[in-house]
Amino acid sequence: MDLWWAYVLVGLVCGTFSATFGVGSGIILVPALVLIFSFPQKGAQGICLAAMVPMALAGALRYKLNPRIEVDMLAVGLISVGGVVGAMVGASLASWAPGAVLRKLFAIIMIVAATRMLLTPQSAKRLQNVQAHPQAAVEQVVPSQVNGQEVPPDSAPRKGDSHEGPG
Numbered sequence: 001m002d003l004w005w006a007y008v009l010v011g012l013v014c015g016t017f018s019a020t021f022g023v024g025s026g027i028i029l030v031p032a033l034v035l036i037f038s039f040p041q042k043g044a045q046g047i048c049l050a051a052m053v054p055m056a057l058a059g060a061l062r063y064k065l066n067p068r069i070e071v072d073m074l075a076v077g078l079i080s081v082g083g084v085v086g087a088m089v090g091a092s093l094a095s096w097a098p099g100a101v102l103r104k105l106f107a108i109i110m111i112v113a114a115t116r117m118l119l120t121p122q123s124a125k126r127l128q129n130v131q132a133h134p135q136a137a138v139e140q141v142v143p144s145q146v147n148g149q150e151v152p153p154d155s156a157p158r159k160g161d162s163h164e165g166p167g
Contacts, residue, residue, distance in 0.1 A: 003037070010036075011051065018052075019059035025052055027110060034103065041099035041106075049087070 010032050014025035026048045033044035064071045094102060 006036070011055075014051075015055045015059070018055055019062065025055055030106060041103045042094060045094060045102070 010029065014029045014032075017023070017028055018025040026045075029048045029051065030041075030044045033039040033047055034041055039047065060071070060076075063069050
């Protein structure tokens with residue numbers, strides 16, 4: 001393992017990127033492992049998933065300890081349940097799919113995701129609004145009632161809004 005420093009450097013880049021943008025480091029780590037370190041696609045995916053666990057836990061803990069950031073632990077738990085099942089299904093699918101096919105699908109997914117992010121800047125703002133005001137997002141879909149009267153979704157009170165008049 002003569003290139004130990006290169007693995008540490010890639011890990012540093014992936015951990016920083018992952019925690020800064022809240023994404024899995026796989027979008028950097030899998031291509032780096034395949035293209036720089038010459039790992040086969042499936043091996044790179046396995047390494048990435050294993051390396052992601054401590055990175056994700058460290059990043060999530062740092063977010064959770066920040067009093068300015070709300071991390072909804074119920075959402076974490078529910079997403080984790082689905083994620084564990086999905087990981088088992090995905091690993092099974094990857095075991096029989098040819099590595100070349102996985103590599104091409106991975107590249108297509110990255111291209112589509114990047115294109116959507118570049119062409120639809122409002123989607124990021126919408127997601128931030130949903131994360132900041134989940135009840136308001138529900139109220140935009142399901143009409144709410146205030147004082148027994150129907151309120152249009154765009155004027156429904158949001159969490160944290162004052163419902164009292166001035167003074």
